[in-house]
Amino acid sequence: MKTVIVGPGAMGSLFAYYLISSGEEVWLIDYRLARVEKIKKEGIKIEGVSGEHHIKPRITADPKEAGKVELIIICVKAYDTEAAIKRVTPLIGETTTVLSVQNGKGNLEIIAEVVEKERVVGGTTAQGATVLGEGHIRHAGLGETIIGCPTEASSKRLEAVAALFNRSGVKTSTTDDLKGLIWSKLLINVGINALTALTRLKNGQLLDYPGTRKLMAEAVGEGVKVVEAKGVHLSYPDVVDKVESVARATAANISSMLQDVLKKKHTEVDYINGAIVSEGQKLGIETPVNQSLTYLVKTLEASYDKQIHLFQGIAGSSKE
Numbered sequence: 001m002k003t004v005i006v007g008p009g010a011m012g013s014l015f016a017y018y019l020i021s022s023g024e025e026v027w028l029i030d031y032r033l034a035r036v037e038k039i040k041k042e043g044i045k046i047e048g049v050s051g052e053h054h055i056k057p058r059i060t061a062d063p064k065e066a067g068k069v070e071l072i073i074i075c076v077k078a079y080d081t082e083a084a085i086k087r088v089t090p091l092i093g094e095t096t097t098v099l100s101v102q103n104g105k106g107n108l109e110i111i112a113e114v115v116e117k118e119r120v121v122g123g124t125t126a127q128g129a130t131v132l133g134e135g136h137i138r139h140a141g142l143g144e145t146i147i148g149c150p151t152e153a154s155s156k157r158l159e160a161v162a163a164l165f166n167r168s169g170v171k172t173s174t175t176d177d178l179k180g181l182i183w184s185k186l187l188i189n190v191g192i193n194a195l196t197a198l199t200r201l202k203n204g205q206l207l208d209y210p211g212t213r214k215l216m217a218e219a220v221g222e223g224v225k226v227v228e229a230k231g232v233h234l235s236y237p238d239v240v241d242k243v244e245s246v247a248r249a250t251a252a253n254i255s256s257m258l259q260d261v262l263k264k265k266h267t268e269v270d271y272i273n274g275a276i277v278s279e280g281q282k283l284g285i286e287t288p289v290n291q292s293l294t295y296l297v298k299t300l301e302a303s304y305d306k307q308i309h310l311f312q313g314i315a316g317s318s319k320e
């Protein structure tokens with residue numbers, strides 16, 4: 001299946017590795033010219049749980065170079081989804097499917113504003129990956145990918161994507177409750193991502209401190225109230241318990257939001273804790289913990305160049 005992957009970050013590079021290794025034609029699309037040139041020359045190195053690999057993918061900054069494709073996988077941050085899908089519309093032919101397993105709420109809706117809903121397949125992945133540098137990633141954890149489709153009309157596309165992933169080594173199953181799947185995964189991110197970004201702890205370490213453990217339970221509890229009020233069926237009977245077990249299973253992971261903060265980048269907090277706040281507002285449900293986490297992460301993002309570091313703080317402090 002000729003595939004375009006938009007975004008050669010951690011997940012995009014990991015999917016590219018699996019698909020290319022199983023003989024699929026894959027193009028990576030990147031808007032950053034310098035990174036395109038680097039990856040063209042040096043390829044992508046993958047290390048970690050799946051071993052050490054090196055791939056030389058086709059990569060371009062000009063989507064038209066790839067021609068029409070059968071599958072487009074959007075692997076950018078949630079705040080870039082709209083720009084990413086708009087850039088690749090020239091690649092959409094009659095049979096093209098668009099897949100998103102991105103973190104955060106709203107990606108599928110954004111994609112479905114640009115392409116017909118029938119083309120869209122969405123889901124979640126528990127594969128863990130971290131960028132170590134441009135064209136260099138660590139495959140941090142193996143996990144299931146689950147996909148579903150927003151309309152019955154895309155069920156053939158869904159089966160085709162699941163078959164492609166499974167034969168390429170990405171263990172994938174399908175669900176007929178896509179909404180439940182996405183909101184359930186979102187609550188895992190609600191419980192882990194902002195707290196790790198603010199404390200700079202690894203996922204598992206959030207469970208070692210009463211304060212972070214309590215905030216995790218409260219943020220997730222607010223999320224559960226909102227999601228249940230929307231009439232969405234959650235995949236786990238005890239969501240807090242599930243979030244704790246994911247934190248344990250991914251104990252050594254640096255969450256995607258902490259990775260962003262460490263690189264002084266924009267985070268997805270608006271699409272995670274912020275999504276609970278905005279949905280809560282529509283339903284008249286208070287979400288003070290998610291609101292505070294969102295404000296704090298956004299303050300952190302806005303003040304990267306103003307934050308005080310130890311030596312600077314001592315040198316600049318008054319003696320009074």
Ligand code: PAF
Nearest residue numbers: 103189192250253255256
């Ligand atoms: O965003 C992430 O880092 C991941 O979705 C998760 C599940 C929190 C594990 O690190």
